[in-house]
């Protein structure tokens with residue numbers, strides 16, 4: 001039944017049915033969680049052999065015979081840098097190897113911007129009364145959390161099927177010198193699942209911001225996280241920026257958090273040679289380089305670029321059935337009600353569900369009441385406020401395969417009940 005123009009009588013009948021189903025589910029006393037995009041245990045087990053791959057001191061020598069247990073090679077071991085430079089589409093001098101969290105790297109870079117400024121900065125960002133970041137939304141809650149924590153004002157940019165609204169971005173950055181950065185998740189965006197179009201990437205690489213030290217934080221967290229052989233591709237922004245002479249404006253990031261271990265991977269930042277030299281110098285004061293033993297473990301495990309893609313296929317085989325179960329339930333549960341919008345992403349970790357505007361919080365609360373935890377409503381927007389109260393981030397990765405369909409079904413029951421309550425003004 002199409003809820004949006006159904007008669008009051010029909011809606012009341014439907015309400016009684018859906019409420020009964022909701023009551024029945026509540027009586028089961030469930031405890032299920034679909035709130036965070038973590039890998040599940042089988043995924044973590046995939047790289048089991050990596051844990052014991054270095055057995056003797058002799059094993060700890062890299063391709064040049066360098067003992068990775070010691071200080072040195074602050075930008076990372078060359079063979080792993082080469083491997084991930086190839087994955088990220090940059091040169092060997094355009095990549096830096098960090099610790100186990102790319103988010104940590106993003107945070108540190110922004111703190112550096114605040115405290116000392118970037119090479120092009122007239123003064124550190126922290127010396128301005130206010131600086132601003134553009135935040136395409138729905139987006140990644142932790143990006144917004146970094147801005148909020150550091151007192152950076154956030155300007156919401158709508159997400160379109162092609163990526164963030166570039167007309168709005170071009171206009172804003174050209175006019176306001178205090179706009180210093182933008183967050184982007186260009187492939188299988190968290191949570192919308194969309195991949196930026198080629199035109200969007202080219203427009204990013206051609207931006208002419210008023211602030212000379214404007215930076216694009218290109219978080220390529222899902223660069224190799226395809227669910228299908230036929231998958232999305234995102235244009236190489238570093239190559240595009242070389243054509244426009246704007247390579248220093250871009251920092252891109254990825255990590256092996258969802259390739260090997262979320263709590264024990266390796267992260268990478270790619271940028272111009274100049275920027276990588278600047279990062280290397282700055283970080284030489286912060287520490288003497290990151291965990292090279294873990295870098296070598298990763299290198300021995302992957303062996304080469306094909307090794308990375310082979311692992312990703314195994315992840316896809318674990319994740320795909322859960323995504324497909326959720327989507328099947330959504331298709332069945334929402335049917336032709338007209339109250340839900342979502343796309344089937346070809347990769348990444350999320351499905352973004354837009355319910356009837358004004359009912360996301362209520363859907364979340366109804367789910368909570370029956371024992372289903374979902375990501376907090378608003379988390380996908382700056383300041384935790386979803387202006388339309390419509391977006392729910394669905395994270396199928398860390399639920400048991402046999403639970404995925406049930407949880408998705410319960411979500412449809414809660415969203416339908418919330419919609420009926422609103423339409424009936426209950």
Ligand SMILES: Cc1ncc(COP(=O)(O)O)c(C=O)c1O
Pocket residue numbers: 037100101102103104140185190219221254255256257262267
């Ligand atoms: C878009 C995005 N960036 C970064 C991260 C975290 O990456 P890392 O584990 O490398 O810090 C996540 C994790 O969910 C993410 O979704």
